[in-house]
Amino acid sequence: MSFHIVCDSCTDLTEEDLKKGCYTLVPLTLLVDGEEIIDDETFDQADFLAKVAASKESVKSACPAPESYMEAYSKADDIYVVTLSAELSGSYNSAVLGKNLYEEENGTKNIHVVNSRGAATTQVLIARKLNEYASQGMPFEEVVDKIEEYTTSLRTYFVLETLEVLRKNGRLSRLSATIAGALNIKPVMIGTRDGVIQKAAQARGMKKALAKMVEHMGSEGRDLTRRQFVISHCNCYERAVYVKELIKKHLHAEDVDIVDTKGVSSLYACDGGIIVSY
Numbered sequence: 479m480s481f482h483i484v485c486d487s488c489t490d491l492t493e494e495d496l497k498k499g500c501y502t503l504v505p506l507t508l509l510v511d512g513e514e515i516i517d518d519e520t521f522d523q524a525d526f527l528a529k530v531a532a533s534k535e536s537v538k539s540a541c542p543a544p545e546s547y548m549e550a551y552s553k554a555d556d557i558y559v560v561t562l563s564a565e566l567s568g569s570y571n572s573a574v575l576g577k578n579l580y581e582e583e584n585g586t587k588n589i590h591v592v593n594s595r596g597a598a599t600t601q602v603l604i605a606r607k608l609n610e611y612a613s614q615g616m617p618f619e620e621v622v623d624k625i626e627e628y629t630t631s632l633r634t635y636f637v638l639e640t641l642e643v644l645r646k647n648g649r650l651s652r653l654s655a656t657i658a659g660a661l662n663i664k665p666v667m668i669g670t671r672d673g674v675i676q677k678a679a680q681a682r683g684m685k686k687a688l689a690k691m692v693e694h695m696g697s698e699g700r701d702l703t704r705r706q707f708v709i710s711h712c713n714c715y716e717r718a719v720y721v722k723e724l725i726k727k728h729l730h731a732e733d734v735d736i737v738d739t740k741g742v743s744s745l746y747a748c749d750g751g752i753i754v755s756y
Contacts, residue, residue: 481612481621482554486542486561486569487517488742489601490710500609502550504645506569507540517741524743527713527749539742541568545589547576551589556618558608558625559591560601561675562742588618592625595673596634597707598743599755604629606706633754634669635678635695637687639750666691688717688752694723695756707734707756712747720754731756 483492487505495501509513510529515521517539530537541562551557559577564570570593577589592608594600607628611621664687666679678694681687695702707725711718718736725731739747747753 480554481556482561483608484550485605488562488597490598490737490740501659502726504542504546509538521741541572544572544576550554551580557564557589560605562597564593571648589621596669598753599710600634602708634755636667636753640748702729702731705756708752709736710739712739712744712751714750
């Protein structure tokens with residue numbers, strides 16, 4: 479049985495990942511001052527960040543249409559789908575509707591849509607783990623069970639230069655504290671397993687906040703030495719390397735990968751943002 483993994487474009491897979499041939503990215507659309515920017519291989523991060531910085535209006539994203547998912551569902555016998563958190567985006571619901579429409583036209587098929595309950599790096603880990611499981615020849619039902627269990631074990635943290643885009647787009651509706659931007663207070667945010675965003679800690683200045691983030695990761699008491707970590711950065715590679723060094727030093731993890739943010743991740747992380755999942 480052949481398999482294929484369909485991901486929305488918030489999944490920050492690398493060129494090396496995509497060369498494996500088992501992934502299809504379904505693009506979201508980015509909206510900046512009325513201009514539509516497709517989050518696909520034509521995305522220009524530097525140009526996009528400049529447009530966001532100059533924008534006077536709320537910058538938004540629009541999820542893929544169900545038909546966009548349907549097209550990808552014909553690529554293999556077993557189809558696995560990875561989307562943004564259903565609590566943050568309509569991408570999950572669109573993927574599910576695409577499944578229903580596909581099966582109405584073509585009959586029942588092995589299609590499983592994973593609600594990542596996260597974004598970006600969370601999706602990368604899920605997509606890579608799906609490839610690992612399915613490549614071993616596991617039956618579809620076993621892959622589904624294992625990936626759902628794996629997904630519940632994931633944690634996602636992020637530290638951003640600014641939370642304005644998230645705030646303007648309603649992604650921080652449950653944020654309990656007011657952030658004192660004028661004092662250079664950087665909140666350490668966590669994506670909960672319910673798929674929403676909360677503040678975990680804060681520190682003055684980015685470097686201290688990143689250190690606080692790694693400290694918070696270790697406070698849960700889990701053995702993280704064998705966990706896979708993915709760090710996604712928006713135009714701040716040196717900052718990502720600093721976080722990688724902290725993770726290896728304090729959490730003793732060896733498998734730490736750095737990736738670039740694609741369009742949707744760049745929109746919400748903003749210039750200088752760091753996202754980490756494990």
